[in-house]
Amino acid sequence: MKKIRLIILTLFIIGCDSLIPEDININPNSPSEAPEDLTLTGSMVGTILFHEGATSRRAGIWSGYFRGTDRQHEGFDNYLVEASDFSAIWNDVFINSLRNAIIVEEKALQKQRSGVITGIAKVIQAHGLGVAASLYGDIPFDQAGRIDFITPEFESQEVVYEKVQNLLSQAILELSLDVNKPSNGSDIFFNGDGQKWIKVANSLKARFYMHTKNYDQAYNYADLGIDSPEDNLFANHGDVQGNSNLYYQFFTGSRGSEFTSENSRIVELIDANNDSYRGNSKTDESARYNFYFTGSGIPNFASGYFTRSNSFPLVSYAENLLTMAESGLRSKNFYTGLSHLNEFRGFMNGGGYLNNGYDTLTRKYDPYIQGDFEPAGIENSDNITKEDALLREILEERYITFYAQIEGFNDVRRTRKENYGIHLTPNTGTSLPERFLYPQSEIDTNPNTPSPIPGFFEPTRVNK
Template sequence: MKRIYKPVAVLMLGLSLFSCEKIVDDMNIDPNNPTDAPGDLTLTGTQLANVVVQEGIASLLVSIWSGYATGHDRQWRDYYNYNITSGNFDSEWNNVFRGTVNNAQITIEKAMELNNRKMAGIAKIVMANSLATATELWGDIPFEQAGKIEEFPNPMFESQADVYAKLLILLDDAIADLESGVGTVGDEDIHFGGDATKWIQAAYTLKARLLTDTEQYEAAYTAAENGISTYENSLYAPHGEIASVNQNQFYAFLTQSRPGDISAANAYNVNLLDPKSTTYRGNAKTDESARFLFYYRPDGVNTSGVTEPNTSSSATARGFFAMNASFPLVTYQENILTLAETALRSGMGVDQALEYLNSYRSFLSSGGYIDPTYESTATLKYEPYVAADFAAGGIENEDGISQEDALLREIMQERYVTFYGTHLGWNDERRTRGEVFGVNLAPNTGTELPWRFIYPQNELNSNLNAPSVVPGIFSKLPIYE
């Protein structure tokens, strides 16, 4: 079934289940639910559906499993303690396959009918972003047969390794489309207004993400060299101030839908950033006061005085999850920190990796992605490191590990702190779990950390080709085995 998502309505679906109504063949009996639309509208709908994938309930769940926040009340306290079932993932699965993938395929088909390769390339990148997130969270997923409901009512699941390989090919195809210069895209592209250069850079950063996931560090470095080169070229989800339409989804959930369900009480990331914490990551060259206040409200509002994610939306205080705050999808921050990590892991040496890290610290020192309303209330201090800081006994190596490991530990911790609110920190935590320079989270309860999402109950019930043995959240994903 070709399902068209109206652009204005898509964000409203992020915190609720997608519905699927029966449509009579060759008839549109409901003008509010069209069975067809021009490519410019389906492109916008595809992009908005992907925003739901990247920013919706999946990111909220990952946040409480990866130390960014805490399940505080009702079912979110159960989720925090890993009490979750396959039915809890129905909506998020649909967001990927019914939302982004199906609409992206329609957009690509319509674009190619008009030889609009630019539109097709953009749609391929958005689809790759959504499918990449799906395989990062679930593992094996449908790919070749995904979204083609009429042709493949029971799509085959493909191995995670094959999905990663095909995503890289899809991104290469998208880059070729955009480099062709054929076709036009304008305001229907809600992210870049059709700017091909920015989309090409985003595609390369996505490639670097996938290659880093699979520990192909030299190839990841090469991709990141062509990735997002400035903060202004970052791919963000734009937001506004209209309730149930275009507000930041974290803001809507934390302040309107379920206030008090999620806090940040004693979250791992809070303790890294809070200058009062015994595990504060600051030092003589680093002051995290501004970033801490940008991310969190120590006084709490929705959770009765408990530290919570910052949803402040006033003219003098705009938190990371402000009402109209843009949400990071693929960013300069990710790209330059990928260059830092992969340079070191590829044997390019401490000096090369440190150059990238210091470039990022310079960016933070000038304000970076921290809202300007917090620059006046706390110090922004990220002085450049020198190699000696990571030698045994240096300010970043008091426990005397190797210089390379000490620098890698700092880079990984910086990545973790920077990826707040997204699933990227969980990608890194799982990839480096058990390494001396990993994030080293403690389980919220019990002795095990989760590795994955559970396949949704609707898919298990309706797809004859769904896995017969369903892995639980403590089963490793194939790429981590």
């Protein structure tokens, strides 16, 4: 037992994708004999690896957040991908996070511990499976991560989203019981606070309804979601190499020089020296630019967003506010969308999610009024409808706020066919990436892998 405890605690302390090469398959812990509380910690570390590690970096290249300038990342920048590139990151979600969370739930139920601990395990499962569905399309669900099914069946992306919603609803019910909490310290996010997890679950329901363009439901659940920065689901990091911010580890490692935001779409939008700068008399992006970047777009890992100890957003108050803004505009009316956008701008005007001193630098996010979006207004120089002008602003704000996060890739694909939003130019050729590829490890060992294999430029079902 001491050996198992050491394995899992070591995973917690040194869990980072710099220690897990992208070109191999590896299961970093063996939880089958460990107590469910310790396995819960392992599943949370796996969640961080998935959402903050190599998956987010690649999604970032294909979202216009980053450019790959050398070796493997230059290939990704030029859309030169193959199935073997995705084997390790597939395991980040289906083994390191999902399987551990399932084991937590199974062990807790065996001990009649249904409640907060099982609810948390379900949220972790739903979080991973929902994002995996957004990236890969059809994926395993019912049989995913379960040892009895070594060749799990794939289910359609739409069905997976429905089941993710059901799983989150079950999680909310169990969390609301407020009994059977995980042991002190094993929940590295909220230390067993069921009410905070309920808010996260509702924000995730809103996120996944956004993915499927069910904007009415997205608004309803966002209204029940994270309503304060104190309730953010963030990956917290420290000042030693083992628990450092994963982007920091990458940028300061041997391959950090092959990855930059110079000449990227996001830099064009918030660099005051660029012709595409989004600032106006009510918006000054100086502080946010310097929080994200140094120079002409080098990611700021020295003192800003990617510093060693800086937390990384997994599900946030900022995202939830902007979900209410977009879904409110789409499903309610112009004024609902504008009200929530101004709520977000007020948050940013007070420093927002900026930190490390950048929240005290020059910035301006004054509230907008209807006239700003009317033809000839400061947000409508091309004389489109006020609704379209507001939508464009909200989508632009989401894009900038989601810098380095997987959700940016989901947004640009979801809105790609719409008239207004973030329209990227391919780095090469005429097509833009639409999905992650099924990994070679799955193709070789699982006869249930979809055939023919969908291509890199083929939209997933919800984005067709």
